[in-house]
Amino acid sequence: MGATVEINNLSKIFARQDTSGTLKALDNIDLSVREGEFLTLLGASGCGKSTLLRIIAGLEVPTVGDVKFNGEAIKGTDSSRGLVFQEHTLFPWLSVKGNIEFALKSTKQYAQKKGEVDDWISLAGLWEFKRNYPHQLSGGMRQRAALVRALSVSPKLLLLDEPLGALDSFTRMNLQDELLRLWQEQKNTMIMVTHDIDEAIYLSQRVVVMSPRPGRIAKIIDIPMSYPRNRASGDFEVLRAQILKLMNFAKEVQEEYTI
Amino acid sequence: MESNISVRELKILEDAPKTKLRRTIDRVLSALPFVLAVDLILIYELLPNFKKYAANKIAYPVSNIYTVLLGAVAVALLIYFIVSLFSARAFEKLLFKAPLYCVIFLILGAYDFATLKTGILPLPYFPWVDRILMAIVEDRVILLDCIAHSLVLLFAGYFTGTIAGLATGIGAGWSPRVRYWVMPLMKLLGPIPSTTWISIILIIASSLFGGSVFMIALGVWYPVAMSAFNGVSNVDRSNFEVARTFGVKNVGLVFKVAIPAAMPSIFNGLTQGMSIACTALMVAEMLGVESGLGWYINWQRGWAEFAKMYAAVIIICLTFTAVNLVLTFIKKRALRWQA
Numbered sequence: 001m002g003a004t005v006e007i008n009n010l011s012k013i014f015a016r017q018d019t020s021g022t023l024k025a026l027d028n029i030d031l032s033v034r035e036g037e038f039l040t041l042l043g044a045s046g047c048g049k050s051t052l053l054r055i056i057a058g059l060e061v062p063t064v065g066d067v068k069f070n071g072e073a074i075k076g077t078d079s080s081r082g083l084v085f086q087e088h089t090l091f092p093w094l095s096v097k098g099n100i101e102f103a104l105k106s107t108k109q110y111a112q113k114k115g116e117v118d119d120w121i122s123l124a125g126l127w128e129f130k131r132n133y134p135h136q137l138s139g140g141m142r143q144r145a146a147l148v149r150a151l152s153v154s155p156k157l158l159l160l161d162e163p164l165g166a167l168d169s170f171t172r173m174n175l176q177d178e179l180l181r182l183w184q185e186q187k188n189t190m191i192m193v194t195h196d197i198d199e200a201i202y203l204s205q206r207v208v209v210m211s212p213r214p215g216r217i218a219k220i221i222d223i224p225m226s227y228p229r230n231r232a233s234g235d236f237e238v239l240r241a242q243i244l245k246l247m248n249f250a251k252e253v254q255e256e257y258t259i
Numbered sequence: 260m261e262s263n264i265s266v267r268e269l270k271i272l273e274d275a276p277k278t279k280l281r282r283t284i285d286r287v288l289s290a291l292p293f294v295l296a297v298d299l300i301l302i303y304e305l306l307p308n309f310k311k312y313a314a315n316k317i318a319y320p321v322s323n324i325y326t327v328l329l330g331a332v333a334v335a336l337l338i339y340f341i342v343s344l345f346s347a348r349a350f351e352k353l354l355f356k357a358p359l360y361c362v363i364f365l366i367l368g369a370y371d372f373a374t375l376k377t378g379i380l381p382l383p384y385f386p387w388v389d390r391i392l393m394a395i396v397e398d399r400v401i402l403l404d405c406i407a408h409s410l411v412l413l414f415a416g417y418f419t420g421t422i423a424g425l426a427t428g429i430g431a432g433w434s435p436r437v438r439y440w441v442m443p444l445m446k447l448l449g450p451i452p453s454t455t456w457i458s459i460i461l462i463i464a465s466s467l468f469g470g471s472v473f474m475i476a477l478g479v480w481y482p483v484a485m486s487a488f489n490g491v492s493n494v495d496r497s498n499f500e501v502a503r504t505f506g507v508k509n510v511g512l513v514f515k516v517a518i519p520a521a522m523p524s525i526f527n528g529l530t531q532g533m534s535i536a537c538t539a540l541m542v543a544e545m546l547g548v549e550s551g552l553g554w555y556i557n558w559q560r561g562w563a564e565f566a567k568m569y570a571a572v573i574i575i576c577l578t579f580t581a582v583n584l585v586l587t588f589i590k591k592r593a594l595r596w597q598a
Binding site for chain 1: 497498500501502503504505506507511515516519520522595596597598
C-alpha cells in the first residue's frame with residue numbers, strides 16, 4: 001500500500017538568518033514519485049534535498065508551485081507521511097516502548113495496534129532494551145528504534161532524511177538491508193535523502209541527482225538491477241561511475257555559476 | 260555483551276589487594292562510631308556535672324532523654340557493625356560514613372563537656388543537648404501543632420506559586436503573544452525579593468494567612484516561571500517536528516512534547532522555589548502569622564527560652580530536610596530518563 005507524490009514547478013526561497021536578504025534553496029523542481037517506489041534524492045550539501053523532503057512532509061510550505069500527495073495538495077503534516085531524521089529522533093524522556101506507543105497513540109491507532117508494539121521492538125532487535133531510555137542506547141539502536149516507530153503507524157509514504165548518515169559503515173550496511181526488507185514487506189513508498197552514492201544505488205529504483213545553489217534536479221537515473229543487489233557487481237560499478245561523473249559535472253556547473 | 264561478573268567482583272579483581280594492616284585499621288575504624296557513641300553516654304551519665312548545675316536540680320534539671328537517644332543510636336551502630344562483618348557492601352558503606360559519624364560524636368562530646376560538665380559556655384545562650392531535647396519533649400504537642408501550621412502555609416503558598424509559575428512560564432515559552440505581555444511583568448517583579456511585600460501585605464490583606472500564602476506564592480512564582488519559560492523555549496525543534504509528523508497539534512504539542520522536554524529545567528525552578536518558600540515562610544511567621552515554627556521561635560525569644568528556640572531550629576531543620584528529600588525523590592523519579 002503506497003502513495004504517489006506529484007511535484008510541479010516547485011521553488012523554495014528562505015529568509016536568510018545573517019542578512020536581511022533571501023536565498024533560493026529549490027528552483028523549479030518537477031518530479032513524480034510512483035506508488036510503492038523506492039526513490040533517493042542524491043546530492044552534495046546545500047542542494048536543497050532535505051528542504052524538498054521537509055516540504056513533502058508538510059513541515060515547510062513551498063514558495064512557488066505545488067506538491068500533491070495521492071492527488072491532493074499537501075496542507076501541513078499528516079501521519080500518512082512519516083519522517084525519519086538523521087539524529088535526535090527519539091523523544092529522550094520516553095523509553096523505546098514509550099516512543100513507539102507515543103506514535104500509535106498520537107495517530108489514534110493504539111487501541112487497535114497495541115499488540116504489535118512488542119513485534120516492532122523485536123523487529124528492531126531491541127527486545128532487551130525496550131524499557132531503556134534513548135541515552136542508554138547506541139546510535140544504531142536509536143536509529144533502528146526511530147525507523148520502526150515511523151513504520152509502526154503504517155505511513156503510506158516514508159520520508160528518510162539521511163537516516164543512516166551518522167552511523168558507522170557496518171551498522172549502516174545492516175540497516176540498509178533492514179530497510180529494504182521492511183519496504184518489500186510493507187510495500188509503502190519510500191523517499192530517502194542521502195549523499196552516499198553507493199547507498200542510493202544499493203537501495204533505490206530511481207536516483208534523483210540534484211545540483212546545488214539553487215537546488216535543481218540534474219538528472220533522474222533508473223537503477224534497473226533486481227534486489228538483493230551486489231555492491232561489487234559490474235553493473236553497480238558502471239552506475240557509480242555514471243553518477244560520479246554527473247555529480248562532478250554538477251559541481252563544475254555550480255563553479256561557473258558562482259563565478 | 261552482558262558479563263556475569265558483578266561490579267563488586269570486578270573491583271576486587273582489578274584493585275590492588277589490601278594489606279593485612281590496612282584491613283585491620285579499616286575494621287577498627289568501622290567499629291569506632293559505636294565505641295564513641297557509648298563513650299558519649301558514659302561521659303554524660305558518669306562525669307560529674309558543673310557544680311552550679313548539680314547544686315540546683317530544679318532550675319537545671321537533667322533527664323535520661325539524651326541517654327535514651329544516644330543508646331538507640333549506639334544500638335543501631337552496633338547492629339550495623341555486626342551486619343558489616345558478614346556483608347561486604349554494608350562494610351564499605353559503614354567504612355565510608357565512619358569518619359563523619361566519629362567527628363559528629365566528638366563535637367557533641369566536646370559541646371556537652373563545655374556546657375553541662377564545666378559551664379565554660381554559659382546558660383542561657385548555650386543549653387546542653389539534653390536540655391534542648393527536654394524542651395522538645397516538653398513542648399511536643401505545641402511543636403507538632405506548629406509543624407502542621409507551617410506545612411499547611413508552606414504548601415498552600417508553594418502550590419499556588421507553582422501553578423501560577425507553570426502557567427505563565429509555559430505560556431510565555433510557547434506563545435509569542437503571551438511572552439509579549441508576561442515578560443515585562445516578570446522582569447519587573449522578578450528581582451524584588453517577595454518578602455519585601457510583607458509590610459504592605461500586613462496592612463492590606465484581609466487575612467494574614469491569605470496574605471502570607473500570596474507572599475510565598477509570589478516568591479515561588481518567579482523561579483518556576485523563569486525555568487519553565489527557559490525549558491519550553493529551549494526544546495529542540497526536531498522534537499516538535501517528529502511529533503507533528505505523527506499528527507500531534509497545538510495543545511498536544513505543549514502537553515506531550517514541550518512540558519516533558521522542559522521537565523529538567525522546571526525541576527530546577529521547583530527546587531529553587533522551595534528554598535525561597537521556606538525563607539518566606541519563616542519571615543511571614545516571625546512578622547505576622549500567629550502560628551507555626553517561626554512564630555514559636557519568636558515567642559520563646561520573648562521569654563529568653565534559648566533551649567526552646569534551639570529545639571524549634573532543630574525541628575525546622577528536620578522538617579525542611581524532609582520536605583526537600585520528598586522533592587528530590589519526586590525529581591529523581593520524574594527525570595529517570597536523563598543521562
